[in-house]
Amino acid sequence: MSESLRELxxxxxxxxxxxxxxxxxxxxxxxxxxxxxxxxxxEHGPVPALWWLSGLTCxxxxxxxxxxxxxxxxxxxLAIVCPDTSPRGTDLPGEHDSWDFGSxxxxxxxxxxxxxxxxxxxxxxxxxxxxxxxxxxxxxNGVRSISGHSMGGHGALICALKRPELYRSVSAFAPxxxxxxxxxxxxxxxxxxxxxxxxxxxxxxxxxxxxxGCDFALxxxxxxxxxxxxxxxxxxxxxxxxxxxxxxxxxxxxxPGYDHSYFFIASFxxxxxxxxxxxxxx
Amino acid sequence: MSESLRELxxxxxxxxxxxxxxxxxxxxxxxxxxxxxxxxxxEHGPVPALWWLSGLTCxxxxxxxxxxxxxxxxxxxLAIVCPDTSPRGTDLPGEHDSWDFGSxxxxxxxxxxxxxxxxxxxxxxxxxxxxxxxxxxxxxNGVRSISGHSMGGHGALICALKRPELYRSVSAFAPxxxxxxxxxxxxxxxxxxxxxxxxxxxxxxxxxxxxxGCDFALxxxxxxxxxxxxxxxxxxxxxxxxxxxxxxxxxxxxxPGYDHSYFFIASFxxxxxxxxxxxxxx
Numbered sequence: 001m002s003e004s005l006r007e008l009x010x011x012x013x014x015x016x017x018x019x020x021x022x023x024x025x026x027x028x029x030x031x032x033x034x035x036x037x038x039x040x041x042x043e044h045g046p047v048p049a050l051w052w053l054s055g056l057t058c059x060x061x062x063x064x065x066x067x068x069x070x071x072x073x074x075x076x077x078l079a080i081v082c083p084d085t086s087p088r089g090t091d092l093p094g095e096h097d098s099w100d101f102g103s104x105x106x107x108x109x110x111x112x113x114x115x116x117x118x119x120x121x122x123x124x125x126x127x128x129x130x131x132x133x134x135x136x137x138x139x140x141n142g143v144r145s146i147s148g149h150s151m152g153g154h155g156a157l158i159c160a161l162k163r164p165e166l167y168r169s170v171s172a173f174a175p176x177x178x179x180x181x182x183x184x185x186x187x188x189x190x191x192x193x194x195x196x197x198x199x200x201x202x203x204x205x206x207x208x209x210x211x212x213g214c215d216f217a218l219x220x221x222x223x224x225x226x227x228x229x230x231x232x233x234x235x236x237x238x239x240x241x242x243x244x245x246x247x248x249x250x251x252x253x254x255x256p257g258y259d260h261s262y263f264f265i266a267s268f269x270x271x272x273x274x275x276x277x278x279x280x281x282x
Numbered sequence: 283m284s285e286s287l288r289e290l291x292x293x294x295x296x297x298x299x300x301x302x303x304x305x306x307x308x309x310x311x312x313x314x315x316x317x318x319x320x321x322x323x324x325e326h327g328p329v330p331a332l333w334w335l336s337g338l339t340c341x342x343x344x345x346x347x348x349x350x351x352x353x354x355x356x357x358x359x360l361a362i363v364c365p366d367t368s369p370r371g372t373d374l375p376g377e378h379d380s381w382d383f384g385s386x387x388x389x390x391x392x393x394x395x396x397x398x399x400x401x402x403x404x405x406x407x408x409x410x411x412x413x414x415x416x417x418x419x420x421x422x423n424g425v426r427s428i429s430g431h432s433m434g435g436h437g438a439l440i441c442a443l444k445r446p447e448l449y450r451s452v453s454a455f456a457p458x459x460x461x462x463x464x465x466x467x468x469x470x471x472x473x474x475x476x477x478x479x480x481x482x483x484x485x486x487x488x489x490x491x492x493x494x495g496c497d498f499a500l501x502x503x504x505x506x507x508x509x510x511x512x513x514x515x516x517x518x519x520x521x522x523x524x525x526x527x528x529x530x531x532x533x534x535x536x537x538p539g540y541d542h543s544y545f546f547i548a549s550f551x552x553x554x555x556x557x558x559x560x561x562x563x564x
Contacts, residue, residue: 013545065544068350263295
């Protein structure tokens, strides 16, 4: 293992290992924690990985504990990488005051406004620093797909749209699909990126799809009893319109009766794992 | 629904429903909460149920969120019932001071010593009051199996041993198999039952098996990297000896490298669900 990656715990799960690590992030200028699930196949050689970006208030632990994803990842021979959702251990003004902004809410952007720009560079962290660090230290073969939930669904979409060469496939659960046009995104982008809304377009999946298209076939699940859908935070209709205009293949499944919780994610994670597994193993 | 059962939330999961309820327990003389998973089959008629008893510090939520059990329960047409682990909302002397005693640690016994005897009657609660209440109000057909983890594995074993007519099958994960002879049990039984250790035998799976035998074939999983195993809290070797002496069929599987966590439970819950499903559906 790299000297810079410190193992915090290791737990057997479905014949593989759930391992948590700590490290000093140069990109974020703070200490970070993360989790990796290594399937049994990783004992025989490097394996591909599904990167999972979590939503508001989450850490690396939510998906690992609640999604029920280890079972099929073990069977398919896929690793799962769960980064945290923001820089930690910093103490910027107002950073810990809201559950939808600051700590736990990095929005996977590179902040350009002070004081956030000194730490809140989650996009570079998850697309550059972490892949390099983990693939050098762990049995990961550098073949990646990416998915996520809510804020992390937004994160997965913009990572794949802005760095398509890094991923084989992308999917999302109830993503914040159009953050420039919803209250959560408005609050976060104003602070992290500033008031010039033109600069927001580079971090909004709908805007990116309209401006540059997308070669991925997108898979998105959205519960139709999701209270944040009804509050206008998620805007799958905007994603649908952008994909239609840009002729991007989108499978948007409105799942009847499902809410925003991990019960929703667990119910459909196997289909996402198989979707990614087909691309990761080819 | 019974007037006495108040629905707190309902969430779609694997085509069925995860529902949480509140009610006033006459047995425990306090307000309680619990959770039920109803599989899709429950929309067409009453279904059998696996009762799950959780361990120290848990509530009804841990198993539902972390075990990954809904997927196969939905497929097999089994409900899951998760009671809480102790009376709640009371404020007895010392009740909330330790994580291994009092609230969150009812040990599924009927306490005989004051002040605990006024509320801590979890055995009657899970074997009498709750089955009557839930089976009158929900699409449950009264056919039951029981399982649990750690303190709840102890609970599952004593429920099945003391009231075999209520269950079709019983299993356990890392149960406190011999509470009369471990620090956790010693602390809890001294307070709930008093210093006369003879009275403890009626609440100890090993003692019950030796005194009365057992017609169930027992399935027990135990991780061999479980720190509580090494601390002498679980004592599967005592269960093994009791079953051998009483000629009880015990399948005790020592799972290499697994610890005491929900990753261990999730890794083997499908096998327990199939084990119970065979008995519940016959």
